[in-house]
Amino acid sequence: MGQIVIAEFMEEAAVESLRAAHHTLYQPRLFEDPPALHAALAGARALIVRNQTRVDAALLAAAPDLKVLGRLGVGLYNIDLPACQARRIDVIPASGANADSVAEYVILAIGTLLRGAFGATAEVAAGGWPRDRLIGGREMAGKTIGIVGFGDIGRRVARLAEAFRMRILGHDPLIAATHTDWTETRTEMVGLEELLARADAVTLHVPLGPETRGLLSAPQLALMKPDAVLVNAARGGVVDEAALAAALRAGRLGGAALDVFETEPVPAGSPLAGVPNLLLTPHVAGATVESNARVSSLIAARVLVALAMC
Known part of the structure; x- marks a missing residue:
């Protein structure tokens, strides 16, 4: 033994x-x-x-x-x-x-979702030319990122976002408004509802517990801009998967990337199957x-x- x-x-x-x-x-x-x-x-x-x-x-x-x-x-x-x-x-x-790996994943996912051009490989290789459809991609510069949970990973995301010249909002009820983390990362501390309403991209960095389960459900998702994007590389269960799928299908959200899920692996019949503008990865954000x-x-x-x- x-x-x-x-x-x-x-x-x-x-x-x-x-x-x-x-x-x-x-x-x-x-x-x-x-x-x-x-x-x-x-x-x-x-x-x-x-x-x-x-x-x-x-x-x-x-x-x-x-x-x-x-x-x-x-x-x-x-x-x-x-x-x-x-x-x-x-x-x-x-x-x-693995904090750097997660932070990089988040920024790359946000850029991919905002630009919207990287799923065209098969179409272009087959002779298609979807240029008119894809020239509407958006830049990260000048956009507002909302970081929910401002621990080690959240702060690293903020520093990367600043390099892309993004405006940064943060929400974390466990960190005092006077803490230097906010000023050092040039992050504006706001309430959750304000963050959701103002952000072009929202990323979650909170543990799963009674107070965070379903933190982003239908009412919270409805506060987000219709072209905003969401990334969850924190814990499954923080986002209501059925509500997210419904918002994406109805065009009430611009896109989402999920690396964590309520049940892993994702079971057959999941509401996430076949949803447009949704990137799914198998809990690998921190694995490089x-x-x-x-x-x-x-x-x-x-x-x-x-x-x-x-």
């Missing part, structure tokens, strides 16, 4: 750093076989996961010696935190390691070659430190 068990993909260099210090079991698809995972955890002191492994009561019961839990990412929605706290298991997320290396090395180093202190 592995003293360190890695149940999902991790960069090989980081795995080797763990193997150099402790006996390590690395099976990147182990999360797909819960009985095998539970058996592997019988003597484990550390477990490393991404977002596919459900760290629940059954898993923790199978790991009586577990002291450290490394999360190759930031969100902890797949981890029973109270149960880990009761067991005094040190839960270690990779805070900040560079961020995977940063996340893996960070978690490897922190798990080793935590084990040394146990």
